[in-house]
Amino acid sequence: MKVVLAYSGGLDTSAILVYLKKKGFDVIAFCANIGQDEDFDSVKKRALELGASKVIIEDLREEFAKNYIFPMLRANPEYEGYLLGTSIARPIIAKRQVEIAISEKADAVAHGATGKGNDQIRFELTYMKFAPHLKIIAPWREWEFKSRKDLFDFLRKEGFVISYEEKLYSVDENLMHTSFEGGIIEDISKPYPDTIFKKTLPPEKAIDSGEEVEIEFEKGDPVSVNGERMTCAQIIQKLNEIGGRNGIGIRDVVETRANGMKSRGIYETPGVECILFARKSLEGICLDGNVRKIASFLSPIYSELVYKGLWFSPEREALQTFFDKISERINGKIRLRLYKGNFKILFRESPNSLYKKEAVSFETYGDMVKWSEGFIRTLGLRFLLSE
Incomplete structure (x- = not known):
């Protein structure tokens, strides 16, 4: 049987590759470049050494930004304080993994997500959506290994040496964000270490001068930074650099996983934090108040769908139509x-x-002032009638 494995090059998926080989699978390793800091040549070399029959590495950064991150940002997404940087990354990986599995005539797909987290849901719902006939293999739910130390010992026994150290926490990185979870992060009685960050300086260590940045939007999406038009991925990367050196985008969140358990994550999202603040501020002058109210009701629903792996669901797509439509006015x-x-x-x-200084100013008067009495009396009619 042939299986396509979502392969990162780390200890977990390296052990899974060898585990699947021992079970008789022909393993194709697929690694998606979605903006993580990684030596992809080394990833390919390692997968081949471990026994992969084929290694496919694809640069999906622009597709990730254009077709996943930017559409999501039109909904002002936030799940219990979390900006969904990992949640939105899994659908693009899983969808491409399925496409490769179909083209390679594979029998199964496999991932390295644990049995307690959200990623298993995000991967598998996407598999089910696009290839329900494929077998899904989730080794962390079936093997006997209990820890990363067990994986290291397993690989060494099989004749492979993968660098291993007891991690103080786990890291997941992509173009949009970096997340830090597990290990010492799980102790909510203690602050996170300031040394963990990859994209962002802690605010107290940020540059003293501060920095100005200008962002232009068209139909709700950023199209230029400081007057320079860029691709979607380039905009996020540029704002990661600018926001990061100014201490923007650090969040310490305790969120409710899809299975109901509480989980703490430390997130750095400097570029997208800049985009969201700018977008919301521009939205305030471009959108009617009632439209914004409806959007504020729907945004949490949309965000929860993304969080729980339902990016490709009809309900998320229906909500996307609404957010795309109202974003047509967000220009400037x-x-x-x-x-x-x-x-x-x-x-x-x-x-x-929609902001008209002349109309709203306390320094000017006109017919609108006279209209106020009738408006107020109509608004309070129920009180007048209750006497």
Whole structure:
């Protein structure tokens, strides 16, 4: 039987590769480049040494940004304080994995997610959506190994040496964010170490001068940074750099997993944090208040669907239609000053702005002032009638 394995090059999926080989599978290793800091040549070499019959590495960064991150950001996503950086990464990996499995005429797909977390759900719902006929192999739910030390010993017994050290915490990185979980992070009575971050300086260590940045939006998506038009992936990367050196985007979150358990994660999302703050600020002048109210009701529902692996569900796609439609009005520019983890709006402008200074100003009067009495009495009619 042939299986396509979602392979990262780390200890867990390396052990899974050898485990599947021992069970008689022909293993194709698939590794997606979605912006993680990785030596992909080494990943390919390792997979071949471990016995993969084929290694496929694909650069999905632009597709990830354009077709997954940006559409999600139109919904102002947030799940219990978490911006969904890992949640949105799994569907693109799993979908491409399935496509490869079909083209390679594989019998199964496999992943390295544990039996307690959310990623197993995200991978497998995508597998089921696009290839329900494929067998799903989740080794962490079937083998006898209990720890990463067990995996290291297993590989050594099989004649392979994979670098191993007892990790203080686990790290998951992509273009959008880096997450830190497990190990010492699980002790909620203690603060996270400031040394963990890969994209962001802690605010107190950020540059003292601060920095200004201008972001332009078209139909709700950022299209340029400081006047320079870029691809979707380039925009996120550029804002990661700018936001990161100014201490933007660190969150310490205790969230409710799909299975109901509470889990702590430390997240750094500097670029997307800049995009969301800028977008919401521009949205405030572009969208009608009632539209924003409806969006605020629907955004948590949308976010939970993404969190629980339902990116390809009809309900998420239906909600996407709504958020895409209202985003058509979000056009314009906004300039921010970033300073040690904080934002200050310097200006915002839009051809679709609903903000009319002359109308709203306390310094001007006109017929609208006279209309107020009738509006108020109509609004309070139920009180007048209750006497």
